Amino acid sequence: GEDVEQSLFLSVREGDSSVINCTYTDSSSTYLYWYKQEPGAGLQLLTYIFSNMDMKQDQRLTVLLNKKDKHLSLRIADTQTGDSAIYFCAENKDSGYALNFGKGTSLLVTP
Amino acid sequence: GAGVSQTPSNKVTEKGKYVELRCDPISGHTALYWYRQSLGQGPEFLIYFQGTGAADDSGLPNDRFFAVRPEGSVSTLKIQRTERGDSAVYLCASSDTGYGVSPLHFGNGTRLTVT
Secondary structure, three states, X not given: OOOOEEOOEEEEEOOOOEEEEEEOOOOOOOEEEEXXXXXXXXXXXXXXEEOOOOEEEEOOEEEEEEOOXXXXXXXXXXXXXXXXXXXXXXXXXXXXXXXEEOOOEEEEEEO | OOOOEEEOOEEEEOOOOOXXXXXXXXXXXXXXXXXXXXXXXXXXXXXXXXXXXXXXXXXXXXXOEEEEOOOOOOEEEEEOOOOHHHOEEEEEEEEOOOOOOOOOXXXXXXXXXXX
16 A cells, blocks of 8 residues: 655754654545654644644644645654654554555654 | 553563464553564554454455454454564554544554464
8 A cells, every 4th residue: 555654864963943743645534633753652632733733833843734735743842862762653544544654753852 | 540451571482383462452452453563664554443343454464363352342453373484573553443543552563473
């Protein structure tokens, strides 16, 4: 099947902004999600955006959605070392309950 | 409150053996999901339960894989005649309804290694 695409690695310095990009596959997806996975742990929902929105802000997190290009981004302001993790973009394919995940972007924050 | 609990956290088995992986969802959550995550990949959908019934098992790779949720709470993923390619982290998630945004809450997973 088609893949949700993400860049594999991103390295930023502490205090800078991080931007993680994702291209999804299904224009009928109702919701788009960002999950965070720390080593040895399960996935934690960070934020989500409804498909009829183009931006959502939640504290340090900003999600931008471009439906025409099927492009989703996650911006983390004032990135901290505790933000180092793998970030997964996900769509609910066919507007269903099963999420289709990307391969994840590994974010490394250096002091 | 307690999150999604998965046991065991690690399981090593020999090729050809049978294994059972257990998931205890968040109390009151009607929807339960199994995903499989291979190294360097995102989670891959396996099966979804709404209550006791498997509403969608289209992600199960073949008939060696089976899952049950007899009382609408705890679920067991069963793998027969394990193969080395089954090695992965098996993730369980639950959500309160399974509809709308209903965020998925994931457990820490069971790391299965088939030798």
